[in-house]
Amino acid sequence: MKIIEGGVTAAKGFEAAATAAGIKYQGRTDMAIIYSEKPCKVAGTFTTNVVKAAPVKWDRQIVESKQKSQAVIVNSGIANACTGEEGMKYCEETAKEAGKVLGIDEKGVLVGSTGVIGMQIPIDKIKAGITELAKGKKADLASGTEAAKAIMTTDTKKKEVAVTFMAGDTEVTIGGMAKGSGMIHPNMCTMLAFITTDAKISKKALQAAMSSDVEDTYNMISVDGDTSTNDTALLLANGMAGNEKIKEGTPEFDAFKEALHYVNETLAKAMAGDGEGATALFEVKVVGAQTKEQAKVLAKSVVCSNLTKAAIAGHDANWGRILCAMGYSGAQFDPEQVDLFFESCAGKLQIIANGTATDYSEEKATEILSQEKVTAIADLKAGDAEATAWGCDLTHGYIDINADYRS
Amino acid sequence: MKIIEGGVTAAKGFEAAATAAGIKYQGRTDMAIIYSEKPCKVAGTFTTNVVKAAPVKWDRQIVESKQKSQAVIVNSGIANACTGEEGMKYCEETAKEAGKVLGIDEKGVLVGSTGVIGMQIPIDKIKAGITELAKGKKADLASGTEAAKAIMTTDTKKKEVAVTFMAGDTEVTIGGMAKGSGMIHPNMCTMLAFITTDAKISKKALQAAMSSDVEDTYNMISVDGDTSTNDTALLLANGMAGNEKIKEGTPEFDAFKEALHYVNETLAKAMAGDGEGATALFEVKVVGAQTKEQAKVLAKSVVCSNLTKAAIAGHDANWGRILCAMGYSGAQFDPEQVDLFFESCAGKLQIIANGTATDYSEEKATEILSQEKVTAIADLKAGDAEATAWGCDLTHGYIDINADYRS
Numbered sequence: 117m118k119i120i121e122g123g124v125t126a127a128k129g130f131e132a133a134a135t136a137a138g139i140k141y142q143g144r145t146d147m148a149i150i151y152s153e154k155p156c157k158v159a160g161t162f163t164t165n166v167v168k169a170a171p172v173k174w175d176r177q178i179v180e181s182k183q184k185s186q187a188v189i190v191n192s193g194i195a196n197a198c199t200g201e202e203g204m205k206y207c208e209e210t211a212k213e214a215g216k217v218l219g220i221d222e223k224g225v226l227v228g229s230t231g232v233i234g235m236q237i238p239i240d241k242i243k244a245g246i247t248e249l250a251k252g253k254k255a256d257l258a259s260g261t262e263a264a265k266a267i268m269t270t271d272t273k274k275k276e277v278a279v280t281f282m283a284g285d286t287e288v289t290i291g292g293m294a295k296g297s298g299m300i301h302p303n304m305c306t307m308l309a310f311i312t313t314d315a316k317i318s319k320k321a322l323q324a325a326m327s328s329d330v331e332d333t334y335n336m337i338s339v340d341g342d343t344s345t346n347d348t349a350l351l352l353a354n355g356m357a358g359n360e361k362i363k364e365g366t367p368e369f370d371a372f373k374e375a376l377h378y379v380n381e382t383l384a385k386a387m388a389g390d391g392e393g394a395t396a397l398f399e400v401k402v403v404g405a406q407t408k409e410q411a412k413v414l415a416k417s418v419v420c421s422n423l424t425k426a427a428i429a430g431h432d433a434n435w436g437r438i439l440c441a442m443g444y445s446g447a448q449f450d451p452e453q454v455d456l457f458f459e460s461c462a463g464k465l466q467i468i469a470n471g472t473a474t475d476y477s478e479e480k481a482t483e484i485l486s487q488e489k490v491t492a493i494a495d496l497k498a499g500d501a502e503a504t505a506w507g508c509d510l511t512h513g514y515i516d517i518n519a520d521y522r523s
Numbered sequence: 524m525k526i527i528e529g530g531v532t533a534a535k536g537f538e539a540a541a542t543a544a545g546i547k548y549q550g551r552t553d554m555a556i557i558y559s560e561k562p563c564k565v566a567g568t569f570t571t572n573v574v575k576a577a578p579v580k581w582d583r584q585i586v587e588s589k590q591k592s593q594a595v596i597v598n599s600g601i602a603n604a605c606t607g608e609e610g611m612k613y614c615e616e617t618a619k620e621a622g623k624v625l626g627i628d629e630k631g632v633l634v635g636s637t638g639v640i641g642m643q644i645p646i647d648k649i650k651a652g653i654t655e656l657a658k659g660k661k662a663d664l665a666s667g668t669e670a671a672k673a674i675m676t677t678d679t680k681k682k683e684v685a686v687t688f689m690a691g692d693t694e695v696t697i698g699g700m701a702k703g704s705g706m707i708h709p710n711m712c713t714m715l716a717f718i719t720t721d722a723k724i725s726k727k728a729l730q731a732a733m734s735s736d737v738e739d740t741y742n743m744i745s746v747d748g749d750t751s752t753n754d755t756a757l758l759l760a761n762g763m764a765g766n767e768k769i770k771e772g773t774p775e776f777d778a779f780k781e782a783l784h785y786v787n788e789t790l791a792k793a794m795a796g797d798g799e800g801a802t803a804l805f806e807v808k809v810v811g812a813q814t815k816e817q818a819k820v821l822a823k824s825v826v827c828s829n830l831t832k833a834a835i836a837g838h839d840a841n842w843g844r845i846l847c848a849m850g851y852s853g854a855q856f857d858p859e860q861v862d863l864f865f866e867s868c869a870g871k872l873q874i875i876a877n878g879t880a881t882d883y884s885e886e887k888a889t890e891i892l893s894q895e896k897v898t899a900i901a902d903l904k905a906g907d908a909e910a911t912a913w914g915c916d917l918t919h920g921y922i923d924i925n926a927d928y929r930s
Contacts, residue, residue, distance in 0.1 A: 167850030167858045198846055200859065200879045233843020234880050345847050422747040422829070423925055430926025434638020436752075439605055443574030444750035451574045452607065472607045473641050511926075512919045518830055519837025519918075 117375050123276025125260035126291030128314035129153040129356040132259045133252035134266035137245030139238060140193025140231060145266035147242070148190045149249035150310055155184035155224065156352035159323040161330045163347035169197035171227040172348060174207040178226060182319075186220040188310055189246060190228035192267050192295070196232045197345040206237045213243045215310050217250045230269055230295060230346055264293035267308060267332060270517050271297045275386040281375040283368040286317045286359035290372075292379045294349075296387035297394075309334065309349040309383055316355035317362040317374060324364055325373050326351045333380035336412065336505045338420045339391035351376075365372075386417075388506035389489070393513025398428050399491040400438075403502040411496075411503035412448045417445030418492065419507030428490060429509035433458060433481035435467045438492055455495040457507060460487035524782050530683025532667035533698030535721035536763040539666040540659035541673035544652030544854050546645060547600025547638060555597045556621075556651070556656035556672035557717055562591035562631065563759035566730040568737045570754035576593050576604035578634040579755055581614035585633060589726070592759060593627040596653060596718055597635035599674050599702070604640045604752040613644045620650045623664040624657045625747070637676055637702060638751055672716060673702035673851040677924050678704045682793040688782040690775040693766035695722045697779075699786045701756075701857060703794035704746060704801075715755040716741065716790055723762035731771055733758045739862040740787035743819065743912040745827045746798035758783075791849050795826075795913035796896070800920025807845075810909040817854045818903075818910035824852030825899065826914030835897060836916035840865060840888035842874045845899055862902040867894035 125132050130152050134145040160179035162172045178185060189210055194204045207227045215222025229237070253259065263272040278291030292311035311326075326349070334349060355361075362368045389397030400418045405411035418424055421441035427434040435456055443451060456468035462484045466474050484490065532539050537559050541552040567586035569579045585592060596617055603610045614634045622629025636644070660666065671681040685698030699718035718733075733756070743757060762768075769775045796804030807825045812818035825831055828848035834841035842863055850858060863875035869891045873881050891897065 165847065165850035166852075166855060167846050180745075195843070198843055198858065198875075198878055198880075200877075233841075233847060234875075237895075253552055292810075298740050345843075345850060413790055422921075426922055426925030429922060434640075436602070436605055440640060440750075440752050442574065443572035443752060444570075445573075448573060451605065467639075468605075470603055473605075510922060512922055515833055515836060515917060515919055515922065518833030 117279055117281045117378060120278050120280055122257040122278040123260040123264050123291045123293045124150050124310055125255055125257055126278035126515055127289040127312045129354050130312045131255045132263040133249045133254065134262040135245050135248035135252065137191065139191050139241055139242045145262065146192045147245040147249060148263035148266040149253055150188040150263065150312060151218065151253050152186050152352060152354045154354045154356060155186050156354045157319045157322055158185045159326040159351040161327055161349050163344055165345050167198065167345045169195050169229060169346040170199055170203035170207050171196055171229045172346060172519045173204065175226050175348060175350065178224060183224050183448045185224035185226050185386060186227040187214055187218055188228060188350065189214050190267050190308065191242060192269050193231040194229060194235050194237050195231045195346050196229040196231045196237050199236055200238055206239050209239055210242055213246050217246050226350060228348055230267065230308055233345060260291065260293065265294045267293065270392050271295050271390055273386070273390050275383050277379050278383040279375045279378050283315065283359035283362060283371060286357055288357040288359055289313060290375050290379050294383040294387060295394050297390050307334065307347060307387055308393060311351040311379055313353045314355065314357035315353050315362055316357060316359050317353050317372065321362055321364045321369055322351060322353050323377050329373065329377050329380050332379065333384040335415060337384045337388040338355035338416065338507045339388065385506050388508055391508035392517045393511040394508030395507045395511060396428060397489040398425065398507045398509060399489065399504060400477045401491060401493045401494065401502065401504045403493060404495040404499060405501040406499035408501045408503055410449065411501050413445050413447040414442045414449065414494065415503050415505035417441045419505045422510055425507065428485065429511045431482045431485040433478060433485060442494065449496050449498065452462040453497050455497065457493040458484045459491045459493060460484045460489060462487055524688050524690045524785060525683045527685045527687055529664040529685040530667040530671050530698045530700045531557050532662055532664055534696035534719045536761050537719045538660040538662045539670040540656045540661065541651050541669035542655040542659065544648045545599065546598050546648055551668065552673035553599045554652040554656060555671065555673040556660055557595040557719060558625065558660050559593050559759060559761040561761045561763060562593050562731055563761040564726045565592045566733040566758040568734055568756050569835045570751055572750050572752050574605065574752045575604055575646050576636060576753040577610035577614050578603055578636045580611065582755060582757065585631060590631050592619055592627055592631035592633050595633040595635060595757065596621050597674050597715065598649060599676050600638040601636060601642050601644050602638045602640045602753050603636040603644050607642055609643055613646050616646055617649055620653050624653050633757060635755055637674065637715055638686045640752060656686060667698065667700065674700065674702045676702060676798055677703050677799050680793070680797050682790050684789040684912050685712050686782045686785050687828060689752050690722065690766035690769055690778060693764055695764040695766055695783050696720060697786050699790055699832060700793060701790040704797050704799050714741065714754060714794055718758040718786055719889035720760045721762065721764035722760050722768050722769055723879055724760050724779065728769055728771045728776055729758060729760050732783050736780065736784050736787050740784065740791040743823060744795040745823065745914045746795065797917055798915035799924045800918040801915030802918055803835060803916045804896040805832065805914045805916060806896065806911060808898060808900045808909065808911045809903065810900060811902040811904045811906060812908040814907035815908045815910055817856065818908050820852050820854040821849045821856065821901065822910050822912035824848045826912045829917055832914065832917035835892065836918045838889050838892040840874060842890060849901065856903050856905065860904050863902065864900040865891045866898045866900060867891045867896060869894055
């Protein structure tokens with residue numbers, strides 16, 4: 117596997133564009149297109165929230181059918197959630213317009229929305245935006261980057277990544293873009309992520325790879341514990357790499373999964389580290405667990421703890437909060453056997469041995485916790501399973517962004 | 524039932540005192556005693572956190588035995604959690620010292636601790652404190668208030684309440700005190716609450732009344748989603764009111780439960796409203812539910828949502844976050860049937876009808892949400908069950924308190 121430049125336009129046959137449609141934001145781009153020369157097989161995972169945004173319902177029926185897709189139309193600013201029948205009608209109109217303007221099958225047009233819940237989409241602006249996107253779409257890497265910027269809401273950094281791997285003798289590319297950065301507590305995943313690949317792969321294998329990898333990547337991050345109404349991760353494969361068709365249970369499928377995992381994990385970590393108001397990426401590894409499920413529940417509970425996140429913001433080695441968050445996670449473990457370490461580019465320090473404090477240096481601990489990426493490692497010493505979760509610190513910035521998000 | 528002045532010393536035969544033992548805080552009281560002239564039956568509920576503080580383990584074995592109790596010794600500043608065998612030994616030494624100084628059965632001495640996790644209790648200071656508390660204890664209401672102040676950590680207000688009710692011809696009193704205000708996500712309850720009563724009541728009825736009421740009071744509040752290692756609610760009954768012994772299934776038991784509920788609910792709401800950094804008590808009522816359990820899960824999910832809490836801090840009627848938090852709660856409901864109202868002393872306003880926004884006035888909504896107590900009422904229109912949960916807004920103050928709690 118090789119890491120390369122680019123995002124959604126890195127794979128063969130994919131184009132992208134962005135435009136300022138004035139959906140809600142002014143003076144910036146707020147609509148994006150991903151377009152494929154050839155129709156794509158589509159895999160996807162969606163929010164488990166009972167309240168599902170209209171685009172989630174729209175995209176899900178495409179993913180669950182045999183329908184191929186050639187375009188994704190995304191807007192930022194308005195979520196099109198809690199918008200009733202009108203909201204669904206706007207998805208339909210968006211797809212119809214894109215089908216007409218692009219000359220593609222409208223039934224396969226995927227729609228993504230993110231932003232304020234409850235407002236109706238200004239469909240005329242969306243339609244005008246589609247015309248601009250159709251005119252502007254290009255296959256170069258810069259166009260992928262423009263699309264990644266257009267889907268940002270409270271994100272401070274665009275998020276994109278691309279890799280290649282060899283399927284037999286053929287080079288296959290996977291690239292993706294995503295946005296966070298509030299209402300992030302994936303289950304499936306609380307964000308929008310769009311992954312493109314030129315792999316030729318069976319639809320079953322495509323969905324299987326995506327569904328299982330989402331569990332270890334997007335579903336292991338949390339910014340604020342709020343599972344969104346709009347979470348969507350889509351994976352489009354247009355088959356243009358020219359490889360022999362990838363099927364489950366083959367070495368090529370393993371290579372595909374490895375590459376996809378790198379793309380998903382990179383985007384997931386970028387979302388966590390760029391959480392609303394965040395100043396640090398907070399990584400929690402639980403090792404020595406009896407089962408992976410136990411390790412996941414424990415790691416996720418720690419990255420979700422407001423108290424722990426506030427301590428990370430203060431560079432305070434308040435390890436009791438970590439043990440406390442493990443304790444209320446719902447997973448069983450022996451607290452009196454736990455070893456805990458803090459690690460960052462400034463070093464590694466053991467804080468707890470067998471459930472009680474070591475004689476560690478608070479000064480060194482603070483130095484370790486003052487870096488942009490900090491890791492807590494909890495060793496249960498009970499088995500070989502492990503899991504990693506990613507979150508961020510909780511700061512004034514989060515409050516500022518969310519006390520007045522709508523104005 | 525009648526609401527009266529006072530707290531833990533309101534009921535007959537109970538005394539209290541506070542002292543500045545210098546456990547962690549300087550220049551303020553940090554130890555308290557509740558003492559009963561006669562041995563009490565004890566009911567209690569404790570944290571469900573796997574990581575249990577030493578005093579939780581200590582008290583639980585007393586509650587689960589037939590042991591009566593005559594005193595509770597509480598310290599604030601250090602939680603005595605994650606302190607291993609040494610922590611348990613300190614509970615034992617505390618009880619032994621109190622037994623000796625007070626001339627009571629040491630096996631029945633209850634211990635409560637709250638504060639930093641992981642530090643060892645300075646047992647010499649505790650012992651010196653016990654001597655002061657034994658000298659100072661009095662039955663007047665002011666001494667109860669002093670005790671309520673001494674157990675505060677980041678609380679800004681002392682929390683106490685008392686009521687009387689008639690058991691047959693006899694007046695019975697129930698009083699209590701509690702402390703919050705961070706690591707509050709009760710399950711059982713994430714705080715310390717101490718309730719005293721002079722009721723004569725069977726131990727079985729006492730525990731039954733407490734256990735069921737905790738579900739609707741302390742377990743329905745949340746400040747930050749963090750379930751503490753130290754949660755303890757104790758109910759001591761010394762029988763000195765002189766009433767006929769209260770048994771389950773009688774009108775007197777119903778009267779006892781009603782009075783106990785008022786005490787518990789008042790303390791629970793006080794904890795939520797005085798959450799770390801809070802500027803408002805945020806009440807969420809779910810009505811028209813099919814089952815009470817469904818209503819509870821939905822109400823609790825909303826008061827726990829960081830995004831909703833930040834919106835309340837900003838007096839922003841961002842109702843989509845409320846519907847979103849209901850959606851990820853795990854409870855099933857039809858979002859397209861929900862009506863939502865905001866209410867406070869400034870009025871009541873319908874925000875959503877059948878899952879989509881009404882044409883409400885944002886100005887009026889902001890006025891309603893700018894009060895010290897704000898209520899959101901969600902009507903599922905699916906049945907007759909209802910439940911209420913209490914939380915608070917999420918502010919800079921929470922971050923300030925918790926980014927640097929230990930120093």
